[in-house]
Amino acid sequence: MQHKPVYYGEYLQLDKIIEAQFPESDKPGNEPAHDEMLFIIIHQAYELWFKQILFEVNSVIDIMSKPALNDNSAELQTVVHRLQRTVTILKVLVQQIDILETMTPMDFLDFRDMLRPASGFQSWQFKIIEAKLGLKFEKRHGQEYYISQLQQKDIDTIQKAEDGRSVIELINKWLERMPFAEEEKYSSLFTGGSFWNEYEKVYSNSLSEAEKNNLSFFKNIFFSEEENPERTLTPKACRSALFIMLYRGYPMLELPFQLLDTLLEIDNQLGNWRYRHINMVRRMIGTRIGTGGSTGAGYLQGAMDKHYIFKEISQLNSFLIDRRKLPELPKGLAEKLGYNF
Template sequence: MQPPTIHYADYLQLDKILNAQQPESSKPGHQPAHDEMLFIIIHQTYELWFKQMLFETDAVLDTMRKPALNDNSAELQTAVHRLKRIAAILKVLVQQIDIIETMTPMDFLDFRDMLRPASGFQSWQFKILEAKLGLRFEQRHGKEYYTSQLRPAEIVLIKEAENTTSVITLLNTWLERMPFITDPYLWINYQPVAAGNQPPEFFKDYAYIYKNSLAEGEKNNSVFFDQVFFDEPINTHRQLTAKACRNALFIMLYRGYPMLELPFQLLETLLEIDNQLGNWRHRHINMVQRMIGTRIGTGGSTGAGYLKGALDTHSIFKEIAQLNSFLTDRKKLPLLPGELTAKLGYSF
């Protein structure tokens, strides 16, 4: 049998999409506001991109929550690829603000009051995305009312996302099991830089090198180094253990080796996602200030004030970003033993 013919418009369900714009200002009793159509389409587009990012995030979670993620298979590469797609979509979200900023504040006032209490603050998809990436409830700015404008079914979905294992939690598990550090055979011929080191010898060595490279004004970093890499977290604010941080630092230091290139890309892509989320929030703040100044949002939030608070606190992968504070000149790095470098390179 011949497969059924699929028409472009039917495949994309264009009837539904193109008839989904119903401006309030076009309804009886209102003066039509030309820019409301743009406002609706921009926000519908945002929600479609949020849906795609959630789709990619769920796929990454499915891969990373496997009991044994095979680093030598295509699984890790696929996860990195999908995370890079999320970062690329976020760049588009930032660029879309250029389009909405073609609307002037007076254009917005033509229909703004008709929106109440609808608001981007009610975007449950974006809140779910943040939760699945790893933003905890206690980290949220304005957590006392961040679900106050949502419908009960939407709140349930967000709570479910907050209670599932997040990307950053799975990242911690993945980093902790990095095999190159735990195999004693690979380190049997390691030559320590500083005498009298105790296991983990390499990291004690690196601590010695790093601390001796600090300028006078950076000496506080010496204490901070020990807190990050040797003291296990005793509070709920830290999401990466000391062991995971040590292994992430090792990846950053020796990323030139082929076996560490993909793990390094994973870390860098997560930082890029955080960076683009920050860019989006920053542009959103500027847009809101331009449109409504210091007035409250249509959903009852503090408008630009709320967005500024979120920008300052909603950094999901900041514990990875802080590791860059502990890098040192590659010429000073400890020399890795041959048994380890053979494992980190290509095998023939």
């Protein structure tokens, strides 16, 4: 079959993209505001990047939703690669604020009042990204604003995303099935009768007097059987995640560690984006309310403080110990985590 020539502009649908900017200030009866074009293009670029992030996150969810993800295959590498791409895109989103900040507060006031009640808060794509990563409605800051300014079709789309599987939920299931230190055949080979008994003793001895309360926190995180709706990761999943962090130098754990570390970097970059956004809003409008009716910088500050999706993974760093004091793994387990020839 003969290949039909592809023309650059048609392939990229440039007619639609380049002609998709309609400043409110250009409409009859309004005074033209030069910087509104920049404002529109920046936010259109954000939404295009949000679309790409969703494309990557959805593919990760599809892979991890399989009945049995093969950790020793290209599948896990693909998951890590696509999440790392997401991190890189988030870095670009933060950098785009540099361009937006070339607009002064007075430049913004030339057209700000024409935008009401439109607001970045109405970005349904961003809310879907948060939901697909694992941010639940009950853990959101400012729930009264969450869907109050959205059209019903967008509300339905977001709620559908919240009802589906999230990355953090699938990570929990993936971690729960990791054997390694849980395997009975290795338990008797550790000094304390099991890896975790031995590790708890070493961890306890590493604590200063001011940190002794951490031991009860340790037992609650890794061994509590009580139901806790605040938790996303089960004790077993937390044990697996900590084991990966501790022994990430072994070949079998290098990729799993990259996965956990990339999730933390996603949270980090989302936090950077919110932080830069807060400072920009304070610079532009001070303490005034947002065009969408939120408390402006105050709302953004509350969201930054609360919307950490993978914080249960980051908290596990509280339980790391000096690598020189790590329990030595039994030969059979060490071989299983390495390259076997």
